[in-house]
Amino acid sequence: MLSSLTRFSRTVRFTLPAILALVLQIQFFGASHPPPWPDEALFSNPAHELAEGRGFRTMVLDGLIPGMEQATLWNSPLYMVSLSGVYWFTGESLEVGRAFSLVIAIAILLLLTGFLQNLQADAPVLLIAPLLLALDPSFVRGANVIRMDGLCLFFCMLALQFSYRAFQFQRDHFSFLGGVFLGLAALSHPAALYGVAFILLFHLFRWRGLFFAFCGVLLAMSPWLAYIFSHWDIFQIQFVSQLVRKSGLLTLWGGPTGGIFVVFTSQYGGGAISMLTVALLVAVVAGQWLWLWKDLVFGEKAMARIAILDRILTAFRENRFFLLTLTWPAVTLFCMLSVEGWYAMHSFPYLLLAVSALFALPHRETQIRKRAGWILRTFGIGILLLASMNTYRHISKSSxxxxxxxxxxxxxxxxxxxxxxxxxxxxxxxxxxxxxxxxxxxxxxxxxxxxxxxxxxxxxxxxxxxxxxxxxxxxxxxxxxxxxxxxxxxxxxxxxxxxxxxxxxxxxxxxxxxx
The missing domain is CATH 3.40.50 (Rossmann fold)
Known part of the structure; x- marks a missing residue:
């Protein structure tokens, strides 16, 4: 018990600068980053109705979408149900709803630091990684809006952490817990679909663990599944209609949304300069990422084609750090293809997690640690530029x-x-x-x-x-x-x-x- 408290206090100490940076930014931007958003009415209203004892319904869409006066099934319920518990004490307000999201964002920063601490990453990295995440404009927006992206991200990161432990220690209860947290992520938002990749990556050669993970997902989602089956006709209309609408928005460039990259970069202020900065940051880091994979899988020696295939298979079977580095490209690709700007909040936490974890490698792995250091520097410069542009835009426009x-x-x-x-x-x-x-x-x-x-x-x-x-x-x-x-x-x-x-x-x- 005492050791756990000591470990947590150390996590808090390393995360404190990031927490302060996040809180100060939200205080600085106020209610203008983002301005009160339509989504906030859509997610706050059912929470308010539930808190008032009138059922889980969305009255701001009553008569516009079928069944909204009876049941809310057009999105996952956990965030709204949790928010209703807060509203039961405080009443509904923009400030309370956004404060709830801020608390979740702080929990994400603590989780990131705790994960890296468990990996025994270098002390400077424990300080830098959460601080860079706290400066990410998309993360700041996600921490200051009544939406469930933060809660989904929190549980997906927990699912990744326990899947990683299941791979490292070959323990079924870690697989089960990874599944439970993935189920809770899905109860928070359908974007948790990308978390399935985490479970699969770390259980490719452990089908028994995969079974336990599936049981965990099923257990966590069982209350919502029961709710769905009791309102099956409403679910078909509300949820499926949303999926059909999303699929119709997918375009690489142009179309109703401007294209997948335009949507992804919208959380960084929009405009040509922000888009180019994000594009350059992603491109440069992606190039460095490829060299990192080369060093992780093959080392510095040339080898025959058969040996290359054998090395790749071995990496998937044994190299947990290599598997961690696959998470950022997978999540970023998912965020872009989903055509939803708010999902950008999910991308860079996995970049920071994967690259910072490499600083837990022995110091003799100098080449890999050097690659990780350059990626961290590149990302830090890019995020500082984006955060500075965001600040300048806010001041110049008196937002x-x-x-x-x-x-x-x-x-x-x-x-x-x-x-x-x-x-x-x-x-x-x-x-x-x-x-x-x-x-x-x-x-x-x-x-x-x-x-x-x-x-x-x-x-x-x-x-x-x-x-x-x-x-x-x-x-x-x-x-x-x-x-x-x-x-x-x-x-x-x-x-x-x-x-x-x-x-x-x-x-x-x-x-x-x-x-």
């Missing part, structure tokens, strides 16, 4: 003032509405509900999300709306836009003109229902 003025203007003009339909950044969900707790609030449905005919009457729902707040980018124009445009004579139009990071648009107030 927090812009966001606050945008929210104040929306509350001023729509505060007297009994019901409102919103597609806007910043999203005024928390601001409007704080101003009027009885307001009926609808969040927009992605334009490319479709459902079986007659499963929901969206037009009937739109008829019940007093006010529409719609941004003018046109990227998510859907039935609400068509509804308003064909009935402009029924609405009083109020321009909402803002600068970045807020979007500009219009408020449409139904004339016959104005107070």
């Amino acid at each position: 927090e003032d812009v966001v606050n003025r945008a929210l104040d203007r929306m509350v001023e003009n729509a505060g007297d509405c009994d019901s409102v339909f919103v597609r806007m950044i910043p999203d005024p969900y928390f601001a409007l509900r704080k101003n009027n707790s009885k307001i009926k609030y609808w969040e927009f449905v992605p334009a490319r999300l479709s459902f079986p005919g007659n499963s929901v009457n969206q037009m009937k729902t739109l008829e019940a709306v007093d006010c529409f707040i719609l941004e003018d980018t046109g990227q998510e124009s859907g039935k609400a836009d068509k509804y308003v445009q064909t009935r402009l004579h029924e609405f009083h139009r109020v321009p909402l003109i803002f600068s970045g990071p807020a979007l500009s648009g219009h408020l449409y107030k139904r004339i016959s229902r104005e107070k």
Whole structure:
């Protein structure tokens, strides 16, 4: 017991600078990095409903997506259920929800340091690795938003840690625990799919361990599976429709999203300079990674083709550090192909984990340690550049003032509405509900999300709306836009003109229902 406390206190000491850096950044950026996001309404509302004892339902999508008034099955539940426990004590608010995500991010930093400490990595690396992760702009955004990406990442990293231990010590209970944590990751977000690769990589030659891992996954997911089967018809409509929409967004370049790399780099501020910096960082590190694999698998000697194949097979069978280095490319490829900008938070933690773990190798492995050192330096320079650009962008645009003025203007003009339909950044969900707790609030449905005919009457729902707040980018124009445009004579139009990071648009107030 005492040794465990001593080990944990050492982990905290090494992680403390990273925790302070993360907290100070979030304090600096405030509620503008990111600005209140539509996703936050979608994930906070079911947590609030559950905390209030009204069931696990998403009322901001009631009448827009089938079954939302009965059950929430369009995404994994664990984050929302956990958040509801927090809301039960505090009530719903943007600050509380984001603080919950910050606590999860701090737990990730501690987990990264603890993993490296268990590997007996060099002391300077225990300090540097979590600090670089805390400076990653995508990680900072993920720590400051009401989304489940952080919780999913936390459990995926635990699944990796116990899969690694199962490989190292050949113990079935580690395999089982790896499966349990992968199941909890899947209960947090479907992005946990990439964690299956962790289980497979470290159990390629241990099928018995793979069985125990599967049992762990099944055990962890059993409550949700039971919930799914009790609402099977709703699950088919809500969850499957999401998958179909995602598959339609996959393009290498151009299309509705701009392409997979544009989406991936959106968490670093967007724009050509940020995109080029991220592209250069990934390309340079990937090149160094290839040389690292060469040294890990083959060493410095030339060999015959048969010997090469034998070395590769041996690496998969025996070299746990080589297997760790496979995680970053696998996760990054998954994040890009998923066409979801928020998933970028998952990429670089595995780069830092894998390359820092190499500093646990004996000092006689000078070539590999040297390669790892250069990768760490390259990544550190890239992250510092991206973090500096992020800071400059925030200061030059007065982002927090812009966001606050945008929210104040929306509350001023729509505060007297009994019901409102919103597609806007910043999203005024928390601001409007704080101003009027009885307001009926609808969040927009992605334009490319479709459902079986007659499963929901969206037009009937739109008829019940007093006010529409719609941004003018046109990227998510859907039935609400068509509804308003064909009935402009029924609405009083109020321009909402803002600068970045807020979007500009219009408020449409139904004339016959104005107070």
